[in-house]
Amino acid sequence: MNDQGKLIVITGPSGVGKGTIVKFLLTNNPQIFVSISATTRSPRHGEVDGVNYYFLSRQKFQQMIEDGELLEWAEYAGNYYGTPKKPVIEGIQPGKTILLEIEVLGARQIQKNFPSATRILILPPSFDELETRLRGRGNDNQEAIVKRLAKAKEEIDVKDEFDYQIVNDHLQKAVNQVETIIFS
Numbered sequence: 729m730n731d732q733g734k735l736i737v738i739t740g741p742s743g744v745g746k747g748t749i750v751k752f753l754l755t756n757n758p759q760i761f762v763s764i765s766a767t768t769r770s771p772r773h774g775e776v777d778g779v780n781y782y783f784l785s786r787q788k789f790q791q792m793i794e795d796g797e798l799l800e801w802a803e804y805a806g807n808y809y810g811t812p813k814k815p816v817i818e819g820i821q822p823g824k825t826i827l828l829e830i831e832v833l834g835a836r837q838i839q840k841n842f843p844s845a846t847r848i849l850i851l852p853p854s855f856d857e858l859e860t861r862l863r864g865r866g867n868d869n870q871e872a873i874v875k876r877l878a879k880a881k882e883e884i885d886v887k888d889e890f891d892y893q894i895v896n897d898h899l900q901k902a903v904n905q906v907e908t909i910i911f912s
């Protein structure tokens with residue numbers, strides 16, 4: 729695989745703030761591109777197909793898996809999520825920096841499928857803080873929150889596998905740390 733550009737993977741538990749970190753990175757650095765994931769989850773209020781995600785049926789998603797069209801994929805809290813391979817490869821070849829914002833199982837697959845990627849794990853200051861953030865953002869019902877917290881425990885347990893670990897106790901500091909890693 730030709731890898732003239734850079735593949736940067738930002739991962740970590742749901743609610744840890746990786747989406748916000750990525751938003752800041754993209755605003756500060758227009759030369760960085762984010763990959764749009766495919767998912768079988770229903771759109772949340774305000775989410776747009778082809779902008780936030782490609783919202784797919786389970787059948788279409790399974791077809792993409794079978795056709796080898798995903799760089800990585802995972803089932804997360806009852807839905808499938810995955811990174812379409814083609815746009816990433818087509819961006820990396822001419823030298824772009826492409827960012828993936830994905831959960832931890834998928835990030836672990838990237839180590840096998842794209843070993844030159846830089847994988848950054850974002851951690852919460854504490855588990856209690858993560859629970860407060862998940863409840864506070866009001867996106868999920870009780871059942872989904874319980875699933876996300878159980879998943880977060882598993883994700884934090886494998887933290888040593890990652891190239892870098894950043895504790896998101898202060899947003900701007902975390903953004904600066906990620907920028908330093910990307911541009912080093």
Ligand code: 5GP
Nearest residue numbers: 742765766801802809810811829830831834
């Ligand atoms: P949400 O439903 O909150 O948008 O996302 C749930 C989790 O799925 C988040 O941790 C998010 O980073 C992750 N995710 C989003 N896109 C992908 C993807 O393409 N692959 C994987 N493995 N995880 C993803």
